[in-house]
Amino acid sequence: MTRWLDEVPWGKDGLVPVVTQEFSTGRVLTLAWMNREALTQTAESGQAVYWSRSRGKLWRKGEESGHTQKIREIRLDCDSDAILLRVDQAGGIACHTGRESCFFRKLDNGRWVATDPVLKDPADIYKK
Amino acid sequence: MTRWLDEVPWGKDGLVPVVTQEFSTGRVLTLAWMNREALTQTAESGQAVYWSRSRGKLWRKGEESGHTQKIREIRLDCDSDAILLRVDQAGGIACHTGRESCFFRKLDNGRWVATDPVLKDPADIYKK
Numbered sequence: 001m002t003r004w005l006d007e008v009p010w011g012k013d014g015l016v017p018v019v020t021q022e023f024s025t026g027r028v029l030t031l032a033w034m035n036r037e038a039l040t041q042t043a044e045s046g047q048a049v050y051w052s053r054s055r056g057k058l059w060r061k062g063e064e065s066g067h068t069q070k071i072r073e074i075r076l077d078c079d080s081d082a083i084l085l086r087v088d089q090a091g092g093i094a095c096h097t098g099r100e101s102c103f104f105r106k107l108d109n110g111r112w113v114a115t116d117p118v119l120k121d122p123a124d125i126y127k128k
Numbered sequence: 129m130t131r132w133l134d135e136v137p138w139g140k141d142g143l144v145p146v147v148t149q150e151f152s153t154g155r156v157l158t159l160a161w162m163n164r165e166a167l168t169q170t171a172e173s174g175q176a177v178y179w180s181r182s183r184g185k186l187w188r189k190g191e192e193s194g195h196t197q198k199i200r201e202i203r204l205d206c207d208s209d210a211i212l213l214r215v216d217q218a219g220g221i222a223c224h225t226g227r228e229s230c231f232f233r234k235l236d237n238g239r240w241v242a243t244d245p246v247l248k249d250p251a252d253i254y255k256k
Contacts, residue, residue: 002142003238003239004235004238004239004240007240011157011200017145017159019147019156019159021154021156025154026149026153026154026155027154028149028156028212031145031147031203031205031209031210073234073235074234074235075231075232075233075234075235076231076233076235076240077159077161077230077231077233078223078224078225078227078230078232079230081159082159082230082231084156084159084231095206096206098204099206101206102202102205102206102207102210103204103210103212104203104206105203105204105205105217106201106202107132107171107201107202107203107204110131110132111131111132112132112204122218
């Protein structure tokens with residue numbers, strides 16, 4: 001029953017890049033990473049689970065912020081080395097800066113310019 | 129004038145992952161890679177240029193297929209380690225299989241199922 005997992009070539013570091021997109025609007029929210037366990041848990045739980053490269057552990061998206069991602073679709077690309085999630089983003093905020101998308105900067109005349117508003121203060125998102 | 133390029137931490141292998149999305153529909157087309165030269169040429173030419181990891185060289189998207197990607201926006205994520213292109217996809221086909229998107233398979237009951245039609249026979253796309 002795990003043959004679909006074996007079709008992903010997990011590579012040297014055991015990770016694949018994962019594009020996550022808001023289902024309703026198509027907005028690209030994040031580029032994150034999964035290992036085999038993260039993809040397994042994502043498929044089983046119906047909620048996005050990534051591998052945090054900086055923390056070196058599984059990362060249940062929203063475990064601190066509450067900004068979970070409910071899975072609508074899991075897609076695989078032609079080379080089987082990238083995954084696309086289409087999700088319902090809780091709170092409409094995917095980024096730790098309080099913005100909808102992590103891709104909030106646009107190249108404009110040789111500068112990266114933040115174009116998207118902060119929807120919620122990170123201090124309020126991550127308060128204990 | 130290249131400070132915007134220096135803001136990308138080019139990493140050990142000198143590559144960053146690049147998500148490419150059709151501007152008009154929001155469909156995610158590809159996950160590819162860029163090095164510094166590819167991003168420079170993309171910004172200067174207004175056409176997507178990637179780094180082909182399999183061929184180990186710059187890859188002007190569409191150089192063989194004609195399926196070029198005209199840049200509408202170049203975006204950078206919060207950690208500066210992923211890029212998002214919003215493009216006009218020539219021919220409406222990004223995938224070498226002749227489909228719109230490389231993400232044409234969906235996880236369905238423990239199997240990857242091809243859900244998208246082949247719009248053009250690859251033999252016709254790549255004929256000399």
